[in-house]
Each structure stands twice: as C-alpha cells, then as structure tokens.
Amino acid sequence: MITLKGVNKYYGDYHALRDIDLTINTGEFFSLLGPSGCGKTTLLRTIAGLEDVSDGVVMIGGKDMRGVSANLRPTNMVFQSYAIFPHLSVAENVAFGLRKRTDLNKDDKAKMVEDALAMVGLSGYGKRASHALSGGQRQRVALARALILKPKVLLLDEPLSALDKKMREQMQVELIRLQRHVGITFILVTHDQEEALVMSDRIAVMFEGEIGQLADPETLYRRPNSRRVAEFIGKMNFLRADVLQVGDTIDVDVAGLGRVSVNAEQAPMALHKGAAVAGVRPETLAILFAGETTERKLIDGVVDEVVYYGDMTYYDVRIAGVDQPLNIAMKNLIGRPVLDVGTRTKVVWDERSLVILA
Ligand code: ATP
16 A cells, blocks of 8 residues: 655755665554654655655555655644644534535535544534643544545554543554544554554554564564664563574573573574573563462572552562563562562573574
8 A cells, every 4th residue: 555665865964764665554553663763753754745755765555656745645644733723613623624625515514524523532522612622632633634534544643642641541542443443544653662562553663764673563572673672662671692503493591591492483683603682571570479389490589679560560680690680570469469679589481481682
C-alpha cells in the first residue's frame, strides 16, 4: 500500500532520513518509534506530502507521489496539538474537514458529522462548545475531523501525548478498536515504547534517521536485533558475555551465570567468537520465595534495592561476578512478602530467556 524506496531527507547539511526502505500494508496499524529527533515526524510528513524527499520515492496505492501535494494524497493527519477551534462547536469542528466538499448539501454533511462523532464515541456531542471539552474529548474531535473524509491512511503524530496516563491508556484501546472497525491504515508516531507495543501490528524503531529494526511487537521485545533496540524497548539487564562457539547452538560464557548454550533464534545479530553481551528481561528472572520450588537454575543473590509498584515489585539483586545488580520483576502474589534490602535470596533463571548481542 505505502512503499518508500531509498528515501533520504536533508535539512541543509543535516541528514534527517537515511536510505529508508519501507512497506506498510493496507489496513495495518504501523508505528514509527524512536527517541526524540530520530526522524519519526519527518518520515510521517514525507508520507503526508508535507515535506519533500531529497532523494528516493514514496508510493501510495501503487502511485508515485512525487509532485502530489498533501491535500491530493489519500492521507490525513492528526497532530499532537489537536488544533481544535475553540470558538466553534464540536459539530462545526468536525465539519471543518468537509469545507471543500461543495458536492455535499447541508443534510449530507450533518449526517456525516454524526457518523464521524459516533465512530469516536461522541454521539450527541455535536452542539457542545469545544472549549468546554476534556483533553481526551478534544482528541476524539480531532480524530472525527480526520476520519470524516474517509482517508485511506490516517497519520497520527503523537496524538495521545498530551493526555494523562489513564486517559492515554483508554484512548489507546479505543484507537485500536476504531482502526479495526474502519479498516484503514494507521501510521502512528510515538516515542512511547509501551504505546507502540500495545497498539501496533508492526513497529519500525528509528535511530538517527535510520530504521534499526522493523518487526511485530513480540519479536521486537523478545528478539531485539541490537543493543540499542534492546535498551530502548522495555527494561533489559546486560551481562558481559564471551562467545565460545558459533554453530547450530551457540556456546557462551555469561558473567555471573556461567557457560550456557543458546539457539540461533536467541542470537538475532551475526555473532563471532569473543566479546558480546547477554540480555535478559527482568520478568524472565525470578526470586525464589520461601515455600516455592523450581526446576530451573538458581544462583545466590543479595537484595540491593526494592521498588514497590503495587502490582509488581522490582528488585535489584547482586550476584557474584557481575558489577551491576540484576533487575528482577516480581508479581506481588498472595503470600509473597516484599523483601528488605540485604535479604539473601535465590535468583531463578533460564538460559532460554537470554538474548546474545554483539
Ligand atoms: P520528536 O519526537 O522530538 O518530535 P522526531 O523523531 O519526530 O522527534 P523529527 O521532528 O523528524 O524528529 O526531526 C528529525 C531531525 O531533523 C531533528 O534533529 C530536527 O531538529 C531536524 N529537523 C526537523 N525539521 C527540520 C527543519 N524544518 N529544518 C531543519 N531541521 C529540521
């Protein structure tokens, strides 16, 4: 549906997009994720036609978009600041998207406005004054205004970042539902990795104008293809590792854990013998509480730090042979105490949860 080939963008000498090759499928919920300044917004704007590419091609629906201005592209954009006109009613704001449609009469427009408001859960809000809406409601109005034109592609630039955490989580779920319902392609720009994981079919993780990894959320989380992707998405413990042998299985000596064998899937980058790192997610480690048993491997540790989240507790646990303590996420199940700093404990681990990165 949308294909970018060899897209480069320069702002003067600054190379903002570097050889981007990308295909986004029809009906897909696609996210561009990355730290501030990595080029997400620039990439979105080149798709929208708000930014010319310096080099390369953007195709939408099989058509080369060179020379096609933003308003003639089958895309519509929702911005971070909702750009709602405070002096207009909700219905007038939504109808603003139709202002150029001279082929529609007043009744047609009113019907379309009502349909668009229903889509975003604001049926009956048409007459309300926009300035009296909550942030979440305003964001829905902005969405309704973009959706009323039935674009083939909706481009969303950090649309939820101005909302508080509760509202944001609610809108995430609603956006997914809406996207499934209307079946159009959504391209979301976000710097919030959790938001991208929750919402997307696929995610492109960007660094410094390049795509570092493009994958579905689970692959990104479980098999990051570089240390920087692993660091950017979720929490990850890194342990020094020494690759001893690369073959059908990969033998690695991991600091603190000893010699392990992992399979090829656990090594998403090409590895060579010698220095590497082993990544392990906090929730794949565990503390063995009194009365619990395990078949898995155990190492001795001492609790160094405790961060209590209500549903979870994050422990830093020091083990022998490792400079940094291991971060371990534990669900606060019934009967599990919150341990004190200094408690001697057993850490449960499993080599299947390691990822080895060059
Ligand atoms: P953020 O999450 O902070 O919005 P981003 O990943 O969306 O970041 P972009 O807005 O795409 O980043 O910007 C990428 C780089 O290009 C940044 O270093 C930015 O300063 C630069 N840049 C963006 N627009 C322009 C412009 N019009 N002129 C010059 N440099 C620009």
